[in-house]
Amino acid sequence: MDEVILSKGRDRSVRRRHPWVLSGSVARVEGSPGPGDTVGVRSAEGERIGFGHYSPQSQIRVRLLGFGKEAPDEGLLVERVRSAVERRRSDPLLFGTDAIRLVNAEGDGLPGLVVDRYAECVVMRCSSAGMVARAALLAAALRDATGVRTGVRRDDSVAARREGFEARQEVLFGEAPEGPIAIDERGRRYLVDVLHGQKTGFYLDQRDARDLVERLARGRRVLDLFSYTGGFSVAAARGGASEISLVDSSAGALAVAARHLEPVAGEIAIRSVEADGFRFLRTDPGMYDLLVLDPPPLAKRRGDVAHASRAYKDLVLHALGRAAPGAFLLAFSCSHAIDPVLFRQIVFGASLDAGRSPQVLAALGPPSDHPVSIDHPEGAYLGGLLLRA
Numbered sequence: 001m002d003e004v005i006l007s008k009g010r011d012r013s014v015r016r017r018h019p020w021v022l023s024g025s026v027a028r029v030e031g032s033p034g035p036g037d038t039v040g041v042r043s044a045e046g047e048r049i050g051f052g053h054y055s056p057q058s059q060i061r062v063r064l065l066g067f068g069k070e071a072p073d074e075g076l077l078v079e080r081v082r083s084a085v086e087r088r089r090s091d092p093l094l095f096g097t098d099a100i101r102l103v104n105a106e107g108d109g110l111p112g113l114v115v116d117r118y119a120e121c122v123v124m125r126c127s128s129a130g131m132v133a134r135a136a137l138l139a140a141a142l143r144d145a146t147g148v149r150t151g152v153r154r155d156d157s158v159a160a161r162r163e164g165f166e167a168r169q170e171v172l173f174g175e176a177p178e179g180p181i182a183i184d185e186r187g188r189r190y191l192v193d194v195l196h197g198q199k200t201g202f203y204l205d206q207r208d209a210r211d212l213v214e215r216l217a218r219g220r221r222v223l224d225l226f227s228y229t230g231g232f233s234v235a236a237a238r239g240g241a242s243e244i245s246l247v248d249s250s251a252g253a254l255a256v257a258a259r260h261l262e263p264v265a266g267e268i269a270i271r272s273v274e275a276d277g278f279r280f281l282r283t284d285p286g287m288y289d290l291l292v293l294d295p296p297p298l299a300k301r302r303g304d305v306a307h308a309s310r311a312y313k314d315l316v317l318h319a320l321g322r323a324a325p326g327a328f329l330l331a332f333s334c335s336h337a338i339d340p341v342l343f344r345q346i347v348f349g350a351s352l353d354a355g356r357s358p359q360v361l362a363a364l365g366p367p368s369d370h371p372v373s374i375d376h377p378e379g380a381y382l383g384g385l386l387l388r389a
C-alpha cells in the first residue's frame, strides 16, 4: 500500500482522531497513489497511525477512515452507510418526516459524502476523490440499506474543482424523477427539485427551526429573509402568521415558494420580493413580529471572517430596526469559521449600535440527522440564536 509520511510533530492531530491530513503536514509520499486511492498514514518516526482516501490536488490531502494499524477494506464504507441509515431509523428525534439526511460526511464516519433522502429518492453528493472513486459501491449500499426506488448523484461543483474531479449529475438507479419530489415534513408540504435545486434540493438542516417558527408564528407579521423556496414561510403559515414577506435573490426559488404557499394565499397576505437581502433590509419600511435571517455562508474561509462579521452585524442591526417590540428574531450563520461565541459577539455589537437590548431565548442548531463528530469541530457549521427584541 502507498504511504503518506507526515512531517515531524504533525501526527498529533491524527492521534487525536482528527479526520483530515492537510497538505502542509505531509513530508513525503511513498509509492504513487492516484486520486481516491486508500493510503496508509505514518508519523515521521515511521509508525502507522491511520488509513484514508488520498486527494493529490486538495489541501485536505488524506481523509481518514480509520486510526488503527490494520487497513480497513472497502466493506467498511458499506457498513458505515448501513449503520448511518439504521441510526436514523431508530432515532426518536426524527419522527414525522419522509425527508432526512442519511449520511452527514465526517459526522457519520464518511468524509466526502452527503446523502439526503426525499421520500422515495436518495440524493448522493460527493465532495472528495475517494468517494467519487467508490460512487458505484456507495450507490449499491444506499439502495440496499434504504430500499428506495431512485438514486441520484449530484456532486458539489466547488469541491470538484478543489479536488480535481468532474462533478456528475446523473441517475444512479431507478427512473429519473420527472419533476419535483413532494415531501411531508411534520405536516409541512414541500416540492424538492433534486436535479436543479440548491445543494441536494432542500435545506433539511433547518427542520427543527421550522418547527419552532410554526410554534411562534400565531398572529405575527413574518419576514423570511433569504427564504429560498419558503421553508420557514410554510411553517409560519401553518402556525397562523397574519402576513408573510419572503425575500431571496433567486427568482426560481421564489416561484417554488409561491407554489408552496398557494393553499394559504387567500387567507394570508403574502409578499414575495426578489432582491438582495442586505439592501432590502436597509430600504424596507415594514415592521415585523417574527424575523428569520438565514443567509448563505458569508465566510467560506478563515480569511473571510472579518468581512463576514461586518456583513452579519449589518444584517442583525438592520433587522433589529425592523423588529416590533417583543418580536422574535431567528438569526443564523452557516459558516464554520463564525463560531457560536463570535456569532454572539456580532449580535451583541449589532444590538449596541441599534440601541436595543434583545433577550437570548435559545441557541439553535441542526437536527440529529446532521450529527457532528466530536473529533471534527469543522463539521459544526450551522448555528443560530432565538432572540426576543
Ligand code: SAH
Pocket (backbone or CB within 6 Å): 202, 203, 206, 225, 226, 227, 228, 229, 230, 231, 232, 247, 248, 249, 250, 253, 275, 276, 277, 278, 294, 295, 296
Ligand atoms: N431559509 C432557507 C435556506 C436559505 S439558503 C430554507 O430554510 O430553505 C440561502 C438563500 O439565500 C438561498 O436561497 C440564496 O438564493 C439566497 N441568497 C444568496 N445571496 C443572497 C442575497 N445577496 N440576497 C438575497 N438572497 C440571497
